[in-house]
Amino acid sequence: MRIGYLSKVGAAVTAFFTPSTFQLSGGANSPKELTPTKSVAIIGAGAGGTSTAFYLQQLLEPEGKPLNKHKLLYPTTITIFDQSDKIGGRCQVFFTTNPANPEKNLPKEELAIEVGASIFVKVNHHLADSAKDFGLKVKELDNELLAIWDGDEFLFVESSWKFWSILKGLARWGFAPIKLQRLLKSTLDGLLRFYTSPESFTSIHDFATSHDLHKEASILTDQYLESNGIGLAYSQEVIEVATRVNYGSNLDDIHALGALVTMAADDAQQIEGGNFQIFEGMVAKSGAEVRLETKIARVRRLEPQVAGDEPQFEVTTTTGQKQIFDYIVLAAPIESTNIDFDISLPPLPKVDYRTIHATFVRGHINPSYFYTPSSPVRSSQPSANQLPTHILSTKSRSEFTSLSIQARLSTGETITKIFSPEALSIDLLDRLYVNRTWVKHKEWKAYPKLKPIPLAEDPSEPEIVLEGESGASASSEQVVFEKHAKKQKAKEENDAQRKALEAWGQVEVVPGVFYVNSFEPLISTMETETIAGKNIARLLRERIEGHCPVEKITRK
CATH class of the missing domain: 3.30.9 (D-Amino Acid Oxidase; Chain A, domain 2)
Incomplete structure (x- = not known):
């Protein structure tokens, strides 16, 4: 009797708190609970923008189920804008033909020549894994002399005989190549931790320190190599040669992290037909709406209509079309966009290209x-x-x-x-x-230009300890003066630290606006653009969901 009564009460309470189903005009049942759809605008269809869309879609989908933008844990629409008519950003190719040669039975062949972002390596897991998943054909380049x-x-x-090349290198540069490999291993181990770590970062400084990359990013390469016993001949004839090709920089105007990443080019490869196909694949898998040949003129912050709601953003194209989004991802160098940001952007680190x-x-x-x-x-x-x-x-x-x-x-x-x-x-x-x-x-x-970024620590207010406050060894005027002087010194030190931290840049520049290219002063490659994109996708998921049911993410 008691059990039957309680079950009836439980059913009544459940019915009271459960929204009832009603018929839509088409005869179909409405969902019992409507989850508001969030919208993300990504400005830029290069490596950073496309990877943000790709990883955000992955992070929002129910675990173990295929990509489907209509069945996400939290419904989200993604729109990618780019002023170009192509996906890939600085990863571009032009096509030409290799004429047929009947004498050698060679047919006419179309060739894709990489203009920029020509190669990636096997430890670039995002690119290598995506190429495999998308069924793209990889061309190995290690046999090129x-x-x-x-x-x-x-x-x-x-x-062509690799062992002979090694002997020639040892004869010319001694053990400098071996010393460099040790330095490379330490740096790469730090960078590779991103692939296994669930953390997300709003600060480039926090990312660099968490992955032990900050010291190398704060010193010029020539000074770094000298302090680590790398001979001048090897530095100038090998390492500088590589930095000149990859970044147009000599050793005295590029930080050591950039040079070390440049030298980690073993197992070089590229996609037959063009590396841009990786980013086309990311867009296709993301389910994003793509609007090419669309230049953004203005991004304006809209005040929330309901107290406690997050602000939204109005995006206006140069043709006058307007659309409202919940979040903005800028995936292009801000200096080159000429976008009017009516959102009170803070001062951003100046990056020269x-x-x-x-x-x-x-x-x-x-x-x-x-x-x-x-x-x-x-x-x-x-x-x-x-x-x-x-x-x-x-x-x-x-x-x-x-x-x-x-x-x-x-x-x-x-x-x-x-x-x-x-x-x-x-x-x-x-x-x-x-x-x-x-x-x-x-x-x-x-x-x-990968200039050294100054080391910085989080500013804090130090404890002011003054001698003589309880005794007669100092007058009250002297105590006040010393206290003021120490506070002023602490303030100056904290101001210097804040400026140093600002030089590293922020990922979320204002609430709801994320900047992929804030990562570039640290490292600039196709792969690190995808790392920056995945980091922003994690931050967006945190914001959209409010919790992380798929994987635990810790904000640094």
């Missing part, structure tokens, strides 16, 4: 440019087909930063990519090539 050129002669030429000239030439390379009768490397001049695939230059007398053979055509021609700090002159092209079928040129802001 390189040489170091000083403007007059080759200082070092790799051999380096201008790079990329020149693509189809023609016949002139070997005489590199090999003279007095060349110490060879006694006889080789053919163009025997030239190393990649010729990288020191900062001495070289007229370019690097020259890389992108394709060897059936006609005997090559397609080469030349990086240089200035546009190449016609005179130089005439000396570099016997003849040229075509020349293409691109000038763009390729990557940030």
